[in-house]
Amino acid sequence: MKKILSGTVAAIALIAVATPAAAQHTNQRHYAGTVLGIPYTATNPNGLETLGLEFGLGLGVGTRYRAQADAPNDSENATPTVNVVFSLSGTVNRDCSFYAGNDSSARNIDFGVIGVRTGNNENVNSAFEMVGQAEANIDTLTAGCNTNNVVEINKNDIRGLVNANPGGYDTDEFQANIPYQVTASWTGVALNAQTTGSSQSLVVPTTGNAGQKQQGAWRSRMDIDIVAPAVTNKGLVAGSYTGTTTLTLRAL
Structure with a gap:
């Protein structure tokens, strides 16, 4: 099977999300190919299926697309609002x-x-x-x-x-x-x-x-x-x- 992209350029969007929610890391694995004249695709297959698909790739059967992204999380819990209190003091002498x-x-x-x-x-x-x-x-x-x-x-x-x-x-x-x-x-x-x-x-x-x-x-x-x-x-x-x-x- 042949995957055809619309137009001539595949644009990859890089997205960094600033949110207090947990980070969603990209981990995509896509497979496609033809076995005995029958086309197939597999998206994020499980471990055993992945072994078979990877074995086929080693024999020259099919193709694979992978996209992975990761970044370290915040060092501490994010605080959208910060209040800083300054205590002011001084002394006036009695006179x-x-x-x-x-x-x-x-x-x-x-x-x-x-x-x-x-x-x-x-x-x-x-x-x-x-x-x-x-x-x-x-x-x-x-x-x-x-x-x-x-x-x-x-x-x-x-x-x-x-x-x-x-x-x-x-x-x-x-x-x-x-x-x-x-x-x-x-x-x-x-x-x-x-x-x-x-x-x-x-x-x-x-x-x-x-x-x-x-x-x-x-x-x-x-x-x-x-x-x-x-x-x-x-x-x-x-x-x-x-x-x-x-x-x-x-x-x-």
Whole structure:
């Protein structure tokens, strides 16, 4: 029997299949020939039949076509979709800031002369008393902390401004200290609150020497007002009056 190809060219298609299914390898054996005038064909015969056909080929009977293809399988199971998770991390250091001028002179608050009633025509019950209250106003445009924090105010002496060398005086009629109040104001939020900032304040009165307020992260202007109300129940002993107030912004 004679097999006739359509046209003059036999085109062999090479196909590589990318699929998660198991690979299908080509293994084709085709035989054809004529025995005693009778044509025959055999496609992928079994082992015993193949032996007979191959024996016939050795005697010059018939013909054979073989096509075999093989390739190694994937090294691992194919994964059509791959998810890769990247864990990103970093650290922001806790910090509190307060712009307090460019040198220490900016923090030396001098009331100058604290006026007392010195007129010789003053009533004895008013002589040497303060003429009016003493005030200091401090503000900075940059203050705050980037985490939960506490604002603290501490006076070094609960008596306020103190005359350390007053000499002798009648304690019924004079005193050697000037009490003062400290008020700090800013815009912030309550401790652990996640909300819009609002007006906050911390007051240490004339009768106290320390105070604190806990809050969440904030940044804003801060105003500090120091007021020494006029001492009018007693006269002030002459001399230098000093005191210190410490403002602390401390991360929690």
